[in-house]
Amino acid sequence: MIGSANGRRVGITGLGVNVPERVFTNKDLEQYVDTTDEWIVERTGIRERRFAAKEEALTDIAAPAAVAAMSNAGVDAASIDLIVVATVTPDMMFPTSSALLADSLGMPDAAAYDLLAGCTGFLYAVVQAYSMVSAGLSKRALVVGGDVLSKILDWGDRSTLVLFGDGAGAVVVEHVDEGGFLGFELGADGGGGDNLWLPGSGSRYFEDADKLVKMNGREVFKFATRVMVSSAQKVLDECGLTVDDVDVYVPHQANKRIIDYAAGKLGIPEEKVVVNVDRYGNTSSGSIPLALADAAADGRLREGELVLMTGMGAGLTWGSALIEWNQGGVAA
């Protein structure tokens, strides 16, 4: 699916993030699997990640991010009429995490649903919110992207344990006077789905399913380097823009090598690329909002700047969004 925005402008007016307190360094993981800090840093760029405590579930980590996003936008929870939560690690299958958050945060008028699109979930959910607001069905939406992958990782599998972390982010999506979303590209290839999967997690029967993440790292790496480039190019073409127009590039934080490859192939200079995979690992649906928050914190995310976000993940899925940043530019 590909398209550029038309009609009234819709943008992001608030952003908030949250990560669990517990830090696990690469060295800490050496007690669980046969690995080294040197191997992890060289192959992935990751130095540490956050892991939730036993009693912490997705909504515990996502709620502070949602509150921060609404406060950043200067809006009340009660004014949110749509909440979409992108995650592959909801508190449970049902009630949905979105319904639980709508209740605990105080959104009595909100439609609420969870969305599964692997690590591309946040971008898929942003497209949902954009579409609902621009169609006039929603006046103000909250998009949450977050995962607690530590709960579904195989703590004995070194090829996956070292890559992932837990975290969440949220954005408020509504009409704006200036800037806003310019276009999107989303895609999926279920044919490659078993390169990154969770067999036994649904209604399909699997013998001896342990319900833990399985991954063919090399295949996912090849897929990632391909789609991170093609998706970004497609959305830029669709919007009549080029890589030179991009001020800030926010790629999904899976692996520093994938980010470097994509940025190099696209021709985006290092200073425009947001990288925090070293501190958080791959937080799946939390990755892009966490990177946006870092760019905001270091002063790179300014009003009017063109931001390119591109992600990929389980499904296999991928997606890109282009936005002229307008945080604080809420329409009257």
Ligand SMILES: CC(C)(COP(=O)(O)OP(=O)(O)OC[C@H]1O[C@@H](n2cnc3c(N)ncnc32)[C@H](O)[C@@H]1OP(=O)(O)O)[C@@H](O)C(=O)NCCC(=O)NCCS
């Ligand atoms: C997983 C990944 C880091 C592996 O890096 P790589 O350079 O491809 O490494 P390989 O898979 O070729 O493995 C090289 C060796 O390191 C070993 N290895 C794997 N994980 C290791 C670890 N944590 N520590 C030490 N050695 C490890 C392998 O067993 C292999 O050993 P062998 O040569 O004796 O068989 C890389 O393939 C990757 O990032 N893939 C994409 C994963 C991803 O992003 N998934 C999420 C998408 S949203």
